[in-house]
Amino acid sequence: MSAAVAFIAAPLAAAFLLPLLGTRPTWGTRAASLLTLGALFALGAWMLAGPVPPHVIVLGGWRAPFGISLYVDASSLMLVTLFELLALAALWFQHQHGQEKPVSFDVLVLVLMAAGAGAVLTQDLFNLFVFLEIATVAALALSAPQTGSPRGVIRYWLFSAVSGAAMLLGIAILYSGAGTLNLVDLGARWGRLAEPVRWLSGVLILLGFLVKMEIMPFHGWAPATYRRAPSSVGLLLSGVVTGLAAFSAWKFFALVLRGGTSLPPVSGVFSFSQALFGLGALTLILGALAMLAEKDGKRLLAFSTISQMGLVLMALALGNPRAVRGALFLVFSHALGKSLLFLVAGIAVSRTRRSEWGAWRGLGQSSRSLVWFWFLGTATVVGLPLVPGFWGKLSFVGGALGMGMWGKAGVALLIAATVAESVALLRVGHGLWEHADLRKRSGDVDETSAAAGAAPACKACAGVSYWAGALAISAGILWMGLWPATFTRAFADTAAAYAGDQPVSVVRTSTDAFAPRRDGQGQVKP
Amino acid sequence: MEDAVLFNLRDERQSAWESVLNYFRKRSMWMLYYCTGCGAIELPPSMTSRYDMERFGMGPMATPRQADLLLITGYLSVKTLKRVIRSYEQMQEPKYVVGFGSCPINGGIYWDAYPVINHLELFIPVDMSIAGCMPRPQAVLDAFQKLMDEIQAGKAVGYKRYRKHLDWYKRNQDAVLARTEAVLEPWEDPFSDAALVESLWNDAPAEVKEMREVRHDA
Amino acid sequence: MRFLNMLPQLLGVSFLAMGLGLLLMGLGRQFTARLQRRVGPPFYQAYLDVLKCFSKTSITHGFVMDLGTIMSLAGLIATAYYVPFVQWTPTGSGSLVIILYLMTIGYLGMAMGVSASGNPQAPLGIARALALMFGYKVPLVMVILAMIVVTGSSDLLAIANAQQGGPSNWFLLKFPIGFVAVEIAFQAMIGERPYDMMIAPAEIASGPMVELSGKYLGLAFLLHSVQLYVETALIVNLFLGGAANPATFFGKQVLVYLTSMAVNAVMARYRIEQGIAHLWKWAGSLAFIQLLTTKGGF
Amino acid sequence: MNVVPIVAISALLLFGIGLYGLWSGRNVLRWILAVGLMETGINVFLVLTGWRPGGAVPIITGAFSTRGPSPFIDPVPSALVLTSIVIGLGTTTLALALAVLHARAHGDLECGDDPENAEVLE
């Protein structure tokens, strides 16, 4: 039993215990939830500080394929630790700047964390489905607005319910054909399955992932949901929910669909990966274009997430080791960068009560940090050099160019989308920075913008506590950008392990868990 | 054909160098014609094939900066006088003024018209006047020939006179130019009063007076 | 040292250029007068004019005006040092690029000097002159390029040498279309009708020269005379095979100049954009055809 | 009598009715019911996958051999169905709560476009 189980167990336990402290938020409940997350973050950091040999945890004494097993390696630990960091930042931000939320908010965040860690670590398809559903339920409940229209969230529910149903159906079909739910095992049997089973189950399960990853045309819920949800939830949605969906989708591609994940050269044969690549490309470019036209700041960020996830999907669909490494990098950099952007957007919204970015004009004049953090987030998301996104895109370009015409077209789209995205984001950043003309004329320096009648006098803005989350995330960005070596090694190892062509491979490590059965007694030990 | 009437100043001594330069000056006279009146009509025939002024090196110039010779081709009103003075002052020395016809001399047929200046030489020095109404091209050319002789002889020195007696000229000019200010009241024309003109002449410097006497003699 | 040896020659060419240029001007006026059935001024009239101008007092509107006026004539005289006179230049070089660009400094000096006068008519005229220059430079250069293609040299001395040995070797016969183009351009270069819109005395009071008086005007006259010398010599060297002796050379120059004066005498003035369009349309397309046929492709 | 086609067709019907329900209107309650029907259809199908002719209830009471065909129906789908029902319950409850929110915000259950230019709270 590894300490990694704590990432699933501890937040769940905390979530169930937290309401015992009372349903009204007090400093006690806040401290408890923050401490839990902090402890988990510290645990992750501590584990990462030493070497993390890939290993399998067998839960409940049931060996795979009957029991549920968790696969732990450096990348998955990093991702889980990142989730804890984001959750910390989100909760901290909500406590600092947001409306007062009931304790259930903290509880839901903890549940989301547990589900996220579970989805990242698990090696069981149905378990993955369950964790995804739990994450979705938590995210749904989190994003429901206390006041105002819940239409976006209802659409979110609708999409996730239908896709969840489809995924379940797919799992059922797959199970009926393969007779197992362990991902490694499924992968071993995938090639022997009947053709209809393969495509039907593949399509239905992918539908589940695509909705969570906000891939077009399944992204319809995202903009409205992001707009209405508090920014801390937007942060969690784009950082954690899409991140875990992308990671688990990749697990499914790499382990189960292995044959179909790598784009073959164009030969008239249509494969899943080509379809997904196409969808990803569509998402990438249309998302970026939508950003150009978007007037609403939070919806802009939603489209940015959509566009980024399109890129991640493209990279995953390519299946080329470089592209996959790039995808993992992009998941990290996107989570970090987008969180920073959401933090800034959240402060802007809390000051102006408007989500149109035009209304945020001039906010940066009273607190420059807004602009700097926005700029850093933008750089991270669009991948300027020396921030993580750059390494991701660098790797992606290398991977894609090796994949024939598809890859080259993808690179061209990436270039176009990057330009559009950077223009859209920089424009908002400049809006924040710009002197609002109105104020300039009246000479009133404290007034931040026309809409900001109720803006607080921002003397405390410079305080560290005010920006604690953003500072932590920035530190992460700088570390990852300036010294990507740590991450690269982990990602490369993981990608190689999942590809199964390296000494350390998921298949081998996981099949260690099958050892008793392999030994050939033919007897299953209870 | 009417005779050109010549007015002279006292002879002035000139150096040999000056007389060499005067040769060039007389052989290359560039005109600025101030087409105030009917005299302008006499210039085209003087310039074109029939009389061909250019054979003496004379030619029209566009601006006073470039010109040597200012032609006042007809009557002058109070308004145009102002322009003439400005143009004259913008010309570079040596410069000469030629009055065409009777009007610059004594007002001609307009002598009693309220805005007309009757005596040009009260305001700028006139080196040569061509009497007649209007003088024909032959007279004009004759006058130019005479002016050339004067230049060569160093006698056409109106510009020196102007510089020397600037105060007097300016006073006269001011007296009349004051009338270019807009007035709504009916006003007395100072120059219709012969006594006033006479008083101006009385204050004139000796050289200028002498020039007037020469004219009266003629 | 070499430069010091060159000085007397430079001095000689300076006066030669001014002298011949002024003579050309005088002859041109005389010629025009004869065309108009007038007696006209004597052939030495231009000398008289210049000397008179220098004998007069003058006004200046500041040091820029002085500087520009000096620069303009200096530029043109320096150009004359590069234009072959009877297969010889004092500098030993007849680089066409130098000639084309050194002439420009003359125009720049003129333009600068007169604009510094503060009279808006002057820059107005300069703007017209420059616009016209835009028009004639292109055809001229295209024809020159055709010659460079043929002779393989951008040195005017070499080009003139290539035409030695009688009129049959003249580039006039080799580049007849180009010659017409250059003749049209030449008309504009020396600012004669129908391309005299930059002076336009009745319209913009002689444009650039509006504020020039006395010696400034004299220098402008000299500028024009050297310009005439340089430009006619250019055409003589380009098309008429240069010459073996000064008299023939000058004779050809006179011929070129009088041709253009004849056109001047019978034409009316274009408007500016008409002028440029005309130059591009006619001279330009002729020169283009010449260049295309010479080079045989792009 | 072979029950497989009957069950399979009913599962498909349930799923189809659900899909039609989604497509045919935009009432939130209708959507909730439709999704419920779809999930039920899937659950039925899931149970069907574990079924095998003559299979016994998978409760081990004595010794058996793993060699040869298994005497039991597959127990895993049943476990999955249980989990799926629980999840379905959770999401349906949540959806009902959202429906209440919708009714509060708009006064009805017709889920149209998200209103623009509204004040947004953190």
Added chain:
Amino acid sequence: MTKYLLPALVILPPVLGLLAAFLPRLLRWLLLFLTALATATVLVAVRPGEMMPFSAALPVDALGPALGLHLALTPTAWFFLVMSSLATASFTLFSLVFNDERHDSGIAPLYLALLGFGSGVFLAADWITFFVCWELASVLTLIIVGHRRGHAFSAGLWYFALSALGSLSLLAGAWWIALHNGSFRIDDSLVTLTGWVASGRAAAWPVLGLFSLAFLTKAALFPFHMWPAFAHAEAPDDFSPFLSGVLIKYGIYGLFVVWVPVFFHTPEGAVRTISGIPWPLYILGWVSALTAVVGTLMAIFTNDAKRLLAWSTVANLGYIGTALSAHSVLGTAAALFHLANHMVFKGAMFTTVAAVKWRTGEREMHRMGGLALRMPLTFMTFLLAIIAAAGIPPMSGFASKWMIFQALFEKQLVFQATALFFASTGAFLYLYRALHSIFLGQLSTRHEHVREVPFLMALPMVAFMLALMAVGFAPGLILKPVNWVLASHGLDAVRSNWTIVVGATAHIDFATLFGVFGFAAALVFLFFVLGGRRTKVPMMDNYTSGEDPADWGLTPERYQYAYAFYQPIRVLFSRIPLGATEALFARVARALVRTGSLVADGFASAAFSTWSILLGAALLILFGVLS
């Protein structure tokens, strides 16, 4: 010690920039100037061969082959660095005074960082270092240009968008090669690329295209020629010289580094030739010639001094590109030479315009005039600079233009030469117009009390003047280093000594040229002195058809012809769509935004969300069936 010189050149300035952010205003700018000066001093002192390359690998092999900081001082880099650092030192000295309390733009820290990344672009030995420096320089430029008003920002954004487009293409091109030869090193990839071109491999052309896109956008060649007009014009006034003088040359540097080895070292016949030069170069030649023409025409029509200079920069890059495309030793040398000259004269022009704006606050040319009387030194600098810019002897610009024409004559590229002559004549038009409108004519009453710039600001101007004259007298000053660069690429040297340059169809002794012009000037001065007495008259004492200007309420501002200066030419070109590319880009941008809003709004509608489930499911099933 010297081992760390190269990384110090790249890394130290950004670090100092970070430091400068916490310093008071004057110290910031002083630090900037001192850094620039130190860089220039160091670079002038070293010779290319003396410096060992530097490399520090980043242990991220999984991301790409041998990533890290790789720097090398090649002769080409040395040439570009020396020229640009000398120019930069002058610009920053100017900035030091320019940024007084009233005019402080606050960009010194960013400027400092930019110096470092700029050096990095030249020093980079691998494409990733190159890309990183290039991209960071673009970002810094975006911030510097666009940090103030909305208008300036959109200018910066134009710049950044084009630059990002180009630099990402560069990255793709570098990867394309690296996937084959496993190296990001510039020299390795060029060897590979040359091999591809030589062996007629089809991939060579897209790769070359990707590289070139980056450089062409940066160098503002057609059809990317519109950004300088926005960016250079809207940049802080004291930054524009750097932007126009130095930054835009990165594109030429890249073009030089990639194209020269590729096309000079492929065997005869490997590449299809047109008119005796490889077709890509031939196309580049026409593109550049077109750039020169369009830039010139746009400059003629503009009324904004900085915009005019920006368009002039575009035109000059057209000359450089044309020279480079002549595919000859002479042409290559001419390109480098003109580039160095352009740095100086355009720097001088932007500097003087900045000085004028510093004193008067005006940028629109028709609102100025007559300033030569108040700012004579500035005027002289501008005058010499425009003489050089118009390619008029005896200033430096003529030497390089002459070489460009010689290169074109050599290859008989006569139509390109015609286009350049056209542009060059046009250059004279707009330069005179700037000179006249700013410095000549009537002095506006608003500028009665304008004074000459202070000493420290005048210092760089004097330096520019000296440089312009020195190079005009002795082109060898630049041509000697140029020959080192050529030698490093295995090319012959241009035959020249200090003052004599031998071209293809003629040779010129520039000292003689300088001398005869001086002699002629002396002679004319003698005439001038001998002529009659002259008197100075006030500016308003003018020929006004005898009218007294005061009577008509004519003020000096109104008695100035500077607006719509070349209206006839404008009329002439009214039917030629000069702004077409600009309009096209704008239309594309609008179309993109419209598509974007379609996407954004379309998916926002409620109807779509239920539909998209069905649609998406159908889509996926289709994929599944197909697979």
